[in-house]
Amino acid sequence: MQSSLPPPSRGRGRATRERSTVPRSVSAHQEAVRSLLQAPLSAAGPAAELPLARARGLVLARDVTAPVSLPPFANSQMDGFAVRSADLAAGRPLPVAEPVPAGADPGPLRPGWAAPVMTGAKMPAGADAVVPVERADPPRFPDASAAAEVLLPQTAPGTYVREPGSDIAAGARALPAGTVLGPAQLGLLAALGLTTAPVRDAPAPRVLLVATGDEVVAPGTALPEGKIFDANGTILHAALAEAGVEVVDGGLVPDDPGVLRQLIREYAPSVDLVLTTGGVSMGAYEVVRQAMADQPVDFLSVAMQPGGPQGIGTVDGTAFLGFPGNPVSALVSFEMFLRPALSELRGLPQPRPVVRARLAERTDSPPNKHQVRRGVYAEGTVRLVGGPGSHLVSALAASNALVHIPEGRGAVEAGEDVTAWLL
Incomplete structure (x- = not known):
């Protein structure tokens, strides 16, 4: 249940088929x-391994551990030149090595050289930084068929390098049990090389x-x-x-x-x-x-x-x-x-995000009732839309939040905090 409400009382009385004289909380x-x-x-139903395409909207039955690291190897964050950062201290041009396209498995980078490297491409062994191509002199990749040199500015180690496991390390929990599998979660499983997911097949x-x-x-x-x-x-x-x-x-x-x-x-x-x-x-x-x-x-x-x-x-x-x-x-x-x-x-996450918000204007609420008003929430403030009437469908359609004024609260002044459920 949403945390904004008082704790539920346990148990339920026998049905009477008649309206109680005392309202229920x-x-x-x-x-x-x-x-x-x-x-x-x-x-919950038995756990089943379903193909990712069939698992959308279902709930993970158990934790999923990353079988590999993401990324699995150090790679370039930019189109640029892979270098040994220490080679740039002298401020001299460096000869240009063979380019490294994405998907290639390059050999080691020779000391004193710079290798053109594409975004996502594996870093050559020995290289510890990437200089974006637009910061090079000249600011372009040379013709691969001709010997060339490039002048590069000093760059700190690790610049524009995605280290192995910087997203998630092999053996870490990728998704916890109870996760609802949407496009992002299914994408993570696919990126980890998985083709199925253990779901509650209810x-x-x-x-x-x-x-x-x-x-x-x-x-x-x-x-x-x-x-x-x-x-x-x-x-x-x-x-x-x-x-x-x-x-x-x-x-x-x-x-x-x-x-x-x-x-x-x-x-x-x-x-x-x-x-x-x-x-x-x-x-x-x-x-x-x-x-x-x-x-x-x-x-x-x-x-x-x-x-x-x-x-x-x-x-x-x-x-x-x-x-x-x-x-x-x-x-x-x-x-x-x-x-x-x-x-x-069904073991799903809390259905509505709960926020505390400043009320934009004063409002009255029956002291013996929990009032739920419609409102528009933005940047920490909620503005009520329409009145408390239960027929105001247009106000409902214009709202993005349900504003809660608990029983016993009565009037709430502008600027006071209230609880809102975001729709």
Whole structure:
């Protein structure tokens, strides 16, 4: 879990299917979600050696040790002349030896000579420095077919020389277990001569995603009076996919408990989690609450703004989470509760970088709630975007950070430090 929040309380009470009169703390609900998902997601799967091309996005099952040094030999950092630095002290021109192209295995450099050397080429034995060609007199490589001399300035030993193992030494840990393999990490393994990686070969979690509500219609269709386009499906589908989840799209379901119940029961046996949006509050037509009436699902309030109403439990034995229906509430709920659990239980790194930032302007927060505001972070300062409302999708889209004002903090003055998660 992100370190900015208070430590989670352990354990989770028995599901009651009714909203508790006392709001649950954010940390307690984080632990409840983690506990709910531990069984379906904690199986790491056997370690498997997969080709690098198939290992992208997977997690290293064990440490990888460098079998060779990088670079494996001393090489030139510049196009220039490989020299013995002591030969430059007299200030006399040096005869030019055979050039050393990249990939060649040159012989030793004779004392008092200079060898044209290309970037990345192996340094001749005896040479301890490189003088860039533009600093030579004349400032060019001579014709290889003719005898030539070059005048070079005094240069310290080691100048423009990449020493063996200066990147990583043979036997050192190249990547630790738990590393997510992206292009840079796979590139390192390839540079070390490896063709496979030991990864956790567990399938991606499968999540059934269902948006609910008579008031929403699919984007791209006609918009009748009193209706809005559904953003939750797109927001959460993208967030789940970004977290490495296989999304089973249940589409939009109207406020009909029977339809929702049938859809969930059809898919529940084949997924690890059922996730719904909307229908979890105290209104008269809370379809998710109605559909879960015979299931061990808790509908409760978390002391958080936005995202207070939450549902958690199981449906037909499958883990179930119900997020509120406002788009900002849905995404904040995902970032606060589901993404951290997915990352932790799958052995992935902390999902969002955490920074301390100066607040650009004063803001008020309910003292009995953990408020999550949207903001723009830059150069140590965070500026709030939009208000606390859970419907402000444009403000969400303009943000690059979630700003946390913990329960009990109340007003925060301009210039005070706050915790922000970078998106």
